[in-house]
Amino acid sequence: xxxxxxxxxxxxxxxxxxxxxxxxxxxxxxxxxxxxxxxxxxxxxxxxxxxxxxxxxxxxxxxxxxxxxxxxxxxxxxxxxxxxxxxxxxxxxxxxxxxxxxxxxxxxxxxxxxxxxxxxxxxxxxxxxxxxxxxxxxxxxxxxxxxxxxxxxx
Numbered sequence: 001x002x003x004x005x006x007x008x009x010x011x012x013x014x015x016x017x018x019x020x021x022x023x024x025x026x027x028x029x030x031x032x033x034x035x036x037x038x039x040x041x042x043x044x045x046x047x048x049x050x051x052x053x054x055x056x057x058x059x060x061x062x063x064x065x066x067x068x069x070x071x072x073x074x075x076x077x078x079x080x081x082x083x084x085x086x087x088x089x090x091x092x093x094x095x096x097x098x099x100x101x102x103x104x105x106x107x108x109x110x111x112x113x114x115x116x117x118x119x120x121x122x123x124x125x126x127x128x129x130x131x132x133x134x135x136x137x138x139x140x141x142x143x144x145x146x147x148x149x150x151x152x153x154x
Contacts, residue, residue, distance in 0.1 A: 021061065033072055088104060102129055111147055
């Protein structure tokens, strides 16, 4: 039995502490916004925040989250009104949408740490987040848009 703090809620879970956090979130807690992409931390579809750090939940053992705060895409904002979520919608970023939760979670850490990122800052922060639809330019524009205040000036 382990206890995890996920999206500001406490969960007592009968899971092996070595289970990847991704499967704890999806299969045991029912938070399916975090996606399985590759299983080897190469695509970024499974990014969540662990005490504010962007981590690949497919290779992060649940035991690493004990005593820490886990935030998934479902917990990023209460009303889906995080500036990045609004920017994603305003700029029609996603096509299939599969990778977008991981993209947004990675970008959220970037904007928390750097309020005005350069193109290179964005490229560096988003490296390793794969979009098979190729929406990289729209992703970059949405990050810049969110950094400047989101949908208020469009």
